[in-house]
Amino acid sequence: MTIKGKAxxxxxxxxxxxxxxxxxxxxxxxxxxxxxxxxxIQAIAxxxxxxxxxxxxxxxxxxxxxxALLFFEDPTPDDSQINPFFLSMLGSITRxxxxxxxxxxxxxxxxxxxWQADYEDSNKADGLxxxxxxxxxxxxxxxxxLVEQGTHFVRWGAxxxxxPGISIGCDNFQGxxxxxxxxxxxxxxNIAFLGHASNHYPxxxxxxxxxxxxxxxxxxxxxxxxQFDAITTEQSGYEAACELLKRGTPFDAIFAASDLIxxxxxxxxxxxxxxxxxxxxxxxFDDIPxxxxxxxxxxxxxxxxxxxxxxxxxxxxxxxxxxPAQSRTIPVTLALRRSSGAA
Amino acid sequence: MTIKGKAxxxxxxxxxxxxxxxxxxxxxxxxxxxxxxxxxIQAIAxxxxxxxxxxxxxxxxxxxxxxALLFFEDPTPDDSQINPFFLSMLGSITRxxxxxxxxxxxxxxxxxxxWQADYEDSNKADGLxxxxxxxxxxxxxxxxxLVEQGTHFVRWGAxxxxxPGISIGCDNFQGxxxxxxxxxxxxxxNIAFLGHASNHYPxxxxxxxxxxxxxxxxxxxxxxxxQFDAITTEQSGYEAACELLKRGTPFDAIFAASDLIxxxxxxxxxxxxxxxxxxxxxxxFDDIPxxxxxxxxxxxxxxxxxxxxxxxxxxxxxxxxxxPAQSRTIPVTLALRRSSGAA
DNA sequence: CTGAAAGCGCTTACAG
DNA sequence: CTGAAAGCGCTTACAG
Numbered sequence: 001m002t003i004k005g006k007a008x009x010x011x012x013x014x015x016x017x018x019x020x021x022x023x024x025x026x027x028x029x030x031x032x033x034x035x036x037x038x039x040x041i042q043a044i045a046x047x048x049x050x051x052x053x054x055x056x057x058x059x060x061x062x063x064x065x066x067x068a069l070l071f072f073e074d075p076t077p078d079d080s081q082i083n084p085f086f087l088s089m090l091g092s093i094t095r096x097x098x099x100x101x102x103x104x105x106x107x108x109x110x111x112x113x114x115w116q117a118d119y120e121d122s123n124k125a126d127g128l129x130x131x132x133x134x135x136x137x138x139x140x141x142x143x144x145x146l147v148e149q150g151t152h153f154v155r156w157g158a159x160x161x162x163x164p165g166i167s168i169g170c171d172n173f174q175g176x177x178x179x180x181x182x183x184x185x186x187x188x189x190n191i192a193f194l195g196h197a198s199n200h201y202p203x204x205x206x207x208x209x210x211x212x213x214x215x216x217x218x219x220x221x222x223x224x225x226x227q228f229d230a231i232t233t234e235q236s237g238y239e240a241a242c243e244l245l246k247r248g249t250p251f252d253a254i255f256a257a258s259d260l261i262x263x264x265x266x267x268x269x270x271x272x273x274x275x276x277x278x279x280x281x282x283x284x285f286d287d288i289p290x291x292x293x294x295x296x297x298x299x300x301x302x303x304x305x306x307x308x309x310x311x312x313x314x315x316x317x318x319x320x321x322x323x324p325a326q327s328r329t330i331p332v333t334l335a336l337r338r339s340s341g342a343a
Numbered sequence: 344m345t346i347k348g349k350a351x352x353x354x355x356x357x358x359x360x361x362x363x364x365x366x367x368x369x370x371x372x373x374x375x376x377x378x379x380x381x382x383x384i385q386a387i388a389x390x391x392x393x394x395x396x397x398x399x400x401x402x403x404x405x406x407x408x409x410x411a412l413l414f415f416e417d418p419t420p421d422d423s424q425i426n427p428f429f430l431s432m433l434g435s436i437t438r439x440x441x442x443x444x445x446x447x448x449x450x451x452x453x454x455x456x457x458w459q460a461d462y463e464d465s466n467k468a469d470g471l472x473x474x475x476x477x478x479x480x481x482x483x484x485x486x487x488x489l490v491e492q493g494t495h496f497v498r499w500g501a502x503x504x505x506x507p508g509i510s511i512g513c514d515n516f517q518g519x520x521x522x523x524x525x526x527x528x529x530x531x532x533n534i535a536f537l538g539h540a541s542n543h544y545p546x547x548x549x550x551x552x553x554x555x556x557x558x559x560x561x562x563x564x565x566x567x568x569x570q571f572d573a574i575t576t577e578q579s580g581y582e583a584a585c586e587l588l589k590r591g592t593p594f595d596a597i598f599a600a601s602d603l604i605x606x607x608x609x610x611x612x613x614x615x616x617x618x619x620x621x622x623x624x625x626x627x628f629d630d631i632p633x634x635x636x637x638x639x640x641x642x643x644x645x646x647x648x649x650x651x652x653x654x655x656x657x658x659x660x661x662x663x664x665x666x667p668a669q670s671r672t673i674p675v676t677l678a679l680r681r682s683s684g685a686a
Numbered sequence: 687c688t689g690a691a692a693g694c695g696c697t698t699a700c701a702g
Numbered sequence: 703c704t705g706a707a708a709g710c711g712c713t714t715a716c717a718g
Contacts, residue, residue, distance in 0.1 A: 001705095006464065006466075008694095008695060008696085009695070009696070010695080010696095018704075018705090019704070019705045019706080020695090020705090021696095021697075021704080021705065021707095022703090022704060022705075023698065024695095024698090025697090025703095025704090026700095028697085032703060032704085033703070034690085034703060034704085035705080037703085037704090049464065049492065050466040051461060051464035051467060052695085052696075053401035053402070053465060053466045053694085053695050053696065054398075054465045054466055054594045054696095055397075055398045055401040055407070055466050055467075055469045055694080055695080055696085056398075056694070056695035056696035056697090056699070056710090057401050057592065057695080057696050057698075058398040058693085058696090058710095059396070059398040059399050059402055059694090059697095059711065060695085060696050060697045060698080060699065060709080060710050061696090061698095061708050061710085062710070064398070066448075066467075078410075082434050084429075086631065087425075087430045087433075089423045090433075094449060094450070094451055095451065098451060101461075103448055104435060104448065104449055104450070104468065105409075105445070105446055105447065105449075106447055106449055107437070107441065108437055108438065108441060109444065118394060119446075121349065121392065121394035122395060122397045123349075123393040123396045123397055123398050124397045124409075124446065125677065149392065180429075245698080247717085253389060256708095263636070270438075281538050289427065289633065290632065290633050293606070293633050293636050293637045293638075294638075295636075295637075295638035316544050316694060335718085351710095351711060351712085352711070352712070353711080353712095361688075361689090361692080362688070362689045363689090363711090363712085364688080364689065364690085364691095364712095364713075364714080365687090365716050367688075367689060367711095367712065367713060367714090368687095368688090368713090368714095371713085375687060376687070376688080377687060377688085377689085378687090380687085391716075395711085396710085396712065397712095398710080398711080398712085399710070399711035399712035399713090400711080400712050400713070401694095402693095402694045402695065402696085402710090402711085402713095402714090403693080403694050403711085403712050403714080404694085404712085404713065404714095405694070405712045466695095538700090566709075
């Protein structure tokens with residue numbers, strides 16, 4: 001028997017001598033269907049390679065079994081690599097979705113464009129995961145709009161009071177504190193901070209506050225002249241380090257707000273033949289795969305991307321199912337290597 | 344005016360004082376609708392934040408505007424990182440899809456499980472992109488089954504005659520040839536090959552054949568004792584290099600079938616305090632982001648992932664639209680760095 | 687240029 | 703345990 005095009009539940013019903021709803025029930029494992037009938041139907045379905053049409057079932061049930069992952073990128077002039085940290089988040093989010101039987105739709109969004117909750121609005125997804133650095137204040141009004149519209153979403157980022165919606169993030173303050181304390185323990189006293197330190201970049205700002213806190217509790221001063229703005233790219237880190245060197249303020253360590261910044265900074269130091277860690281200790285944040293491979297290997301703050309992915313998905317699904325859900329902070333650990341003189 | 348739940352085209356029709364089909368036409372830009380009517384409808388739609396229900400429109404039109412990307416992974420015991428090369432393919436595929444107005448569904452598949460063309464069968468996707476290393480012969484029967492079922496798919500991999508379906512791949516033979524020739528030009532004579540060299544791994548095998556061809560045309564012998572199996576992980580590269588060292592056959596260069604293998608091999612050399620490139624020149628394949636950061640920086644064969652992603656998507660969409668499409672090979676270039684003594 | 691009608695392939699009360 | 707009926711929200715001939 002050949003059926004032109006794809007088999008439908010009606011085709012199977014004919015073949016099995018039952019009604020179409022019975023096929024639907026049987027295949028979805030309803031307890032209200034005779035076991036023998038079910039087996040017969042299942043056999044036919046398999047033979048015809050039948051698969052439920054998701055468009056039809058989603059239309060009927062009004063949910064999609066799909067989550068949309070939206071990456072926000074600062075537009076890079078060269079269309080360069082995606083931030084490696086987000087790529088490892090992507091891996092763990094994908095696995096967490098698979099575990100819960102959800103499909104994952106992914107999409108890159110330009111921060112600048114007028115993105116919307118299109119995926120959920122058009123019923124392609126039951127909820128959204130928002131991932132990406134960028135100017136927080138710029139996106140805040142959009143987050144508020146998502147909340148207003150009742151869109152289900154979680155975002156990865158700083159967890160702060162008064163934010164619209166639910167956020168999952170690592171403990172940026174603690175991470176900044178711990179790595180700075182480590183640099184202090186290594187005998188460093190003039191520690192520069194490379195990265196934005198304002199409420200436009202709340203994650204970096206938290207890391208900066210942790211850094212400042214560690215300095216103060218160990219009796220050091222926070223030197224404003226040792227902070228230089230940078231976004232999370234190698235290029236930006238390189239430029240910030242050049243500024244730092246040009247300024248002439250003495251320093252014996254750099255805490256970069258991300259590994260990419262740290263790697264760019266190390267390049268600038270290397271060009272001037274400054275030795276790491278002997279002359280300048282360097283530390284980053286994220287523990288991207290590259291961190292262990294650069295020379296010298298980079299001491300950094302490790303974010304547990306696997307746990308993060310799981311929690312993002314679990315929290316979003318709770319939201320989708322109208323279960324209680326809340327913002328959460330994930331603990332960080334130090335990954336100490338040679339760039340700080342630790343290994 | 345408040346509408347409970349999401350607005351539908353019928354809601355808009357009521358508000359605009361037209362029929363529901365007219366709303367549909369207006370919003371889809373049909374030329375058969377009065378310009379003023381269209382504007383009125385569009386204004387209302389925007390105000391209500393209306394989005395066409397994709398489940399309904401897809402059901403009706405029988406296509407999804409979505410492509411599914413299936414990653415095949417050899418199961419790793421530690422749930423470790425995804426192959427970085429595939430991650431950069433992912434980036435370019437995502438962008439290429441966005442450019443054509445398609446959404447991208449991604450999914451990791453265990454090679455071992457009985458994966459199917461579920462996404463297309465269930466109408467969630469119009470076609471599939473298959474990405475991943477693994478034993479080719481094991482997957483071949485599945486590819487044949489996809490062809491039989493009339494599933495639209497393209498795979499990334501070796502382009503060889505007699506393969507089921509359409510394949511896009513880089514010129515593995517040329518890449519293997521060029522990098523080997525480069526090592527020969529550096530004065531190396533005993534060049535080991537780390538990577539599987541059998542038709543179970545056609546991409547690696549092509550690279551191996553390029554390597555052998557370069558040796559032969561320059562008057563060298565191919566020494567079977569200098570080939571060691573490895574899959575594309577750091578661990579596997581490390582182990583293969585250990586075997587090579589244990590064997591005791593003299594060698595002054597390594598061509599690894601992938602960058603991850605090369606990085607693992609360099610680790611093994613490093614542990615024995617063998618200097619790269621002075622004692623052993625090393626080259627890889629792929630040009631993953633890490634290649635430029637390892638120490639010494641890794642000479643390798645660069646695959647143009649951006650072009651690859653574009654071609655994969657273009658080819659698949661041609662297939663979906665019943666336009667002519669064919670397998671293609673993409674040229675490679677050498678990225679020469681310090682590990683081969685080139686920079 | 688516009689509307690009434692049909693139908694995409696399911697799921698789920700409702701009735702038996 | 704099973705079937706007849708309705709309906710999810712669209713798009714597209716068909717008729718005017």
